[in-house]
Amino acid sequence: MKRLNQSELSAVMAPVEKARGLPNAFYTDPELFELEKKTVFEKNWSCIGFGKDIPKPGDARPVTFAGIPLLTVRDRQGQVRVFQNVCRHRGMKLIEEPTTFKSVIRCPYHSWCYELDGALRSTPHVGGVGRNTHPDIDRDGLGLFEVRSKVWMDVIFVNISGDASEFDDYAGHLMERWSEFDGKQVFHGGPNSSLTFEVKCNWKLAVENFCESYHLPWVHPGLNSYSKLEDHYNIVETNAYSGQGTQVYNPQLDATGRRFADFAGLSSKWDAAAEYIALFPNVQLGVHRDHFFVIHLEPLDVGTTREYIEIYYASEDMCGDAMGDLRAAHAAAWNEVFAEDVFVIEGMQQGRHAPAFDGGKFSPVMDTATHCFHHWVAGRFETG
Ligand code: FES
Numbered sequence: 001m002k003r004l005n006q007s008e009l010s011a012v013m014a015p016v017e018k019a020r021g022l023p024n025a026f027y028t029d030p031e032l033f034e035l036e037k038k039t040v041f042e043k044n045w046s047c048i049g050f051g052k053d054i055p056k057p058g059d060a061r062p063v064t065f066a067g068i069p070l071l072t073v074r075d076r077q078g079q080v081r082v083f084q085n086v087c088r089h090r091g092m093k094l095i096e097e098p099t100t101f102k103s104v105i106r107c108p109y110h111s112w113c114y115e116l117d118g119a120l121r122s123t124p125h126v127g128g129v130g131r132n133t134h135p136d137i138d139r140d141g142l143g144l145f146e147v148r149s150k151v152w153m154d155v156i157f158v159n160i161s162g163d164a165s166e167f168d169d170y171a172g173h174l175m176e177r178w179s180e181f182d183g184k185q186v187f188h189g190g191p192n193s194s195l196t197f198e199v200k201c202n203w204k205l206a207v208e209n210f211c212e213s214y215h216l217p218w219v220h221p222g223l224n225s226y227s228k229l230e231d232h233y234n235i236v237e238t239n240a241y242s243g244q245g246t247q248v249y250n251p252q253l254d255a256t257g258r259r260f261a262d263f264a265g266l267s268s269k270w271d272a273a274a275e276y277i278a279l280f281p282n283v284q285l286g287v288h289r290d291h292f293f294v295i296h297l298e299p300l301d302v303g304t305t306r307e308y309i310e311i312y313y314a315s316e317d318m319c320g321d322a323m324g325d326l327r328a329a330h331a332a333a334w335n336e337v338f339a340e341d342v343f344v345i346e347g348m349q350q351g352r353h354a355p356a357f358d359g360g361k362f363s364p365v366m367d368t369a370t371h372c373f374h375h376w377v378a379g380r381f382e383t384g
């Protein structure tokens, strides 16, 4: 990796009128990607999945994030917990596949067993055959390594380094902005409300494309026919999140006029507003009066990203068989929009192998959300 050039970072952090975008290496250099795992993903609050995938006590899933094997589990009290997916004895990986623990988390190697809260409960034959204790095996000090985690709007966030500010500080501005949705229960639409894309681009390009509406007329002509460029506004919260909103959200999915129920108690702002926000680093959220979606970006390598898109509704009634066809039509409509974006994020990735590209020139009006994200990323790498 060529040494990070602080003057290039300063150029990114300049005011938008003067700023350059992040240099090519941020999209193409595998060593910089390794560094990013530490400075961007481990030191901040990153998304690793969704609570709906472990709905009942005992449900567990293995997740690899930034190369680290993790285990998400719902404990007896219904709380989601995240552990490093490793046994304290000889370091065996505890689970390979999603599973439901009946009583304990049992290591498949020598059967040490852990409670769902991570406490080491049993250590068979550890003191010799038939002796399940030994004075030098202090179970109290040998629980699973827990990772700091928080669930918000069903998104599981982790702070691997353990030293980020409190989650409520990190996401507080957004919680405030969306206070009318915050704390409301959301109901996942089931199998027909999950979409997945694997795209040949660095994860940051997916963020950048999501948080701007400038491309709408050319990339999303269908969407643009009823939600035009001039109906959109930029959303910028320095060092926290950025995105865009529309003022003409008016869903029409069914010729008979059926529609999804709204979230309760919303103010009139949300009659026609919808907002799309990237919460840095790797989660993108969309709120509408009648549904909510989340995109979890999983960076696979410097040039490959998996996107998990999950659609949620305001009540359980929206998630039954009676609304199944409407949910499927809804997911298909979103799928079309997200599929339209693939060629631009992959095309930008290819463009970043052009050696003369210098990070680009932002529109001081249309690209403020993208610049906000670049500014945040560059800030994670600043050394002085
Ligand atoms: S490695 Fe887990 S019990 Fe031995």
Ligand SMILES: [Fe+2]
Pocket: 209, 210, 215, 219, 220, 337, 341
């Ligand atoms: Fe788009």
